[in-house]
Amino acid sequence: MSVMVTKSWPVLVRPSTPTMPDRIKVSPFDKPVAFCAFSSFLVFDRAIHEPAEIIKRALSRALVHFRLMAGRVIVGDDDGELCIACTGEGVEFVAATANCALEDVKLFDPPFAAVLGDLAADYPEASCRVTDPLLLMQVTEFSCGAFVLGVTWNHVVADGTGIALLLRAMGELARGRAQPSVSPVSCAEHLLPDLPPLVAAIEQTMVGHLEPQDYSYLDFTLPMSTIDRIRAELSDELGAPCTVFEAATAVLWQCRSRAIMPDDDPGTLAPLIFTADARRHVGAADGYYSNCVITQAITPSPTIREVADGDIKDVVKLVRSGKEQIPATFAGKEQAEGVPGVDALFGYNLLFVTSWRNLGFEATDFGGGTPARVMGHVGPKSVPACVACLPYRDKDGANILSRFVKEEHAGAFLAELAKFM
Template identity: 75%
Template sequence: MRVIVTKSRPLLVRPSTEQSTPATADHVKVSSFDKPLAFSSSSSFHVFDRAIHEPAETIKRALSRALDHFRLIAGRVVVGDDDDGDLCIACTGEGVEFVAATASCALVNVKLFDPPFAALLKDLAVEYPEASCRVADPLLLMQVTEFSCGAFVLGVTWNHVVADGTGIALLLRAVGELARGLDRPSIPPVTCADQLLPDLPPLAAAIESTMVGQLKPKEYANLDITVPTSTIDRIKAELGDELGAPCTVFEAVTAVMWQCRSRVIMPHDDPGTPAPLVFAADARRAVGAAEGYYSNCVTTQVVAPPPTIREVAEGGIKDVVKLIRSSKEQMPATFTGEGEESVPVPLPCVETLFGHNALFVTSWRNLGFEATDFGGGTPARVMCHPGPEAVPACVVCLPCRGKGGANVLSRFLKEEHGGAFLAELAKFT
């Protein structure tokens, strides 16, 4: 079935008040968390299956009011003239790009992530014209696509320098609250201009800079996976109190992904080769960031020393979970200087983390996207691109109503290995 998406001409949505568009813009120096991600873009897709009145116009008006509070997002990047090339965000109030669109069918007629409809995602968001964001580009691009049934999809693309996933979720929550009639966001926004954070650990900065660099794309297939709730509960029960605190959904799901993928690639690789696991971790609690902090505050953790493919593939699932938990527990120490020497992956070896045997995991559980509500209820599903095309990656625990488990979007195996992966996953059910 061919789906035709018709887009309006892009327009700039500016903050609604003059105070948010000063004659002389404030320049806010970005933090060490922001800088490695500068000029890389991320996209999210929010699927709302309940209609609201004029969704594009409703969201556009509320977005303008929200930008009064999220002033960095309405600004532009400025590159410093000094040797360090310091980056700032000029709070110019120039606004964000907005597109209203319509789709030629009902939402029920498309399966957004299944072939051939995976290509439809490109039509449901505005993309930056270059491979990376340019200095003059808006820091956020938004598209609202209304389907013939009244359902709509909100596509959000942003320059990662200005916010992480939690930050964009805070913005969308505020837009929803203002669309529903609130006077101001319930959580006051806080930025890197308002709160000084410790430096991002060097290993995390090196990994993030490499990930958003010019690595060669690899041919991996898209998979839309659900890890059943029964599987997650069984893993939690098996671990009991062995970890000192209950096993989390993220730990259980990531362990299943890591082990199933290792079992699939083991016949095609040296089983004694290391199988690195790298995952993004929200550092807000570790560094004491305020509740409404929307600038980047994510670090990157490595399970170190990395186990071999065989150890992950043939070990007990409890042992795999323990490796993940151990790495998570090391994260706070990296901000105090106590844990840097204990990380056995030195900076010169960062490139070893980007081979076919590695796995990069991001979790969208509890980022706040599930709370977005423009007046018709929260999203039926939140989607994204699984990760940089240059690395084997997956995004776990995406909000998804009615899946009966944890939704995972992955891009970490060749197409011919997809069936073997699903067979391994079925062994856990």
């Protein structure tokens, strides 16, 4: 059947009580991602009464605590300095209804990419303008009572952990708590250091490479049995247990490298860049919701043949080595030797992985239980990227949404992936 989503006219939801007007200088972690939009989707398969009204009221109360999110970006006329003005102007909110049940939309069965655009409010130009709200929310209710919460935000105001903190707080307030269980902290209360030079260069270059790409949209789950087998094979070789992220990323990296490896140049590099939460490295307080994520490159980058033909244990060790470089990066001891020019990292051979494991989206509960599935949308303007380890109640493993292979390589990638199942 044809799915039709009918949207109400957007309204601005303001803090339920006035907040202190202020002008907050954004941190060095916020600047590289300013005006980049990202969307997340929380799929609730259990009905609650009037979900849009409940969520709208909870949002209004939560904005009292997350006051930056109700403000607007301002750019200094003289110095171009980015700030967030805590104006209390509010968050754009849309209530919507679908003409079908949730199961008819097939959000649990790929392909569903065409449907996602209808389930979230979006910025007019697919990127954020100075005058736009920092946060857009849409609640879409289905005929069966299920609903989807779509959240789109200007990345300057929060990272994924920050948005998850907001949503968890909204759920707590909706269920009757007087205050969020975790007190929100932003760049207004906690000063962060400058980004390490290599990290800053990578992030600035990555934003410059966000261009429309004709990549295949893939939704798949790496079973926990596969992950556990890899972890068992490594046993004590890493000095600490292999993580789900390390195992899943290694499999993605190897399968993709095998699928796209050129016959005439197997010695070309296969860069891997991944996001890492830097909160503990910079001493950020619990509840910090402004950006505190870095993009970490594995240096030196291996060749595509080394990744494709190597033992999976060695590929896991490469991923672990990238994580182990993070403390030295913040200590000013970056290993520049063997690192190509940053621009050289950004081609089709690049793999960018961002993990949503343990960010907290899965804890959101507006009274009917936690989401059956959480999705992050990798838009058409992207480097080869995937959102990994997404919460998915009925899937035992690491759910992954990706746009990182051309259509001509999608079949080969899935065939390589099947070898690990």
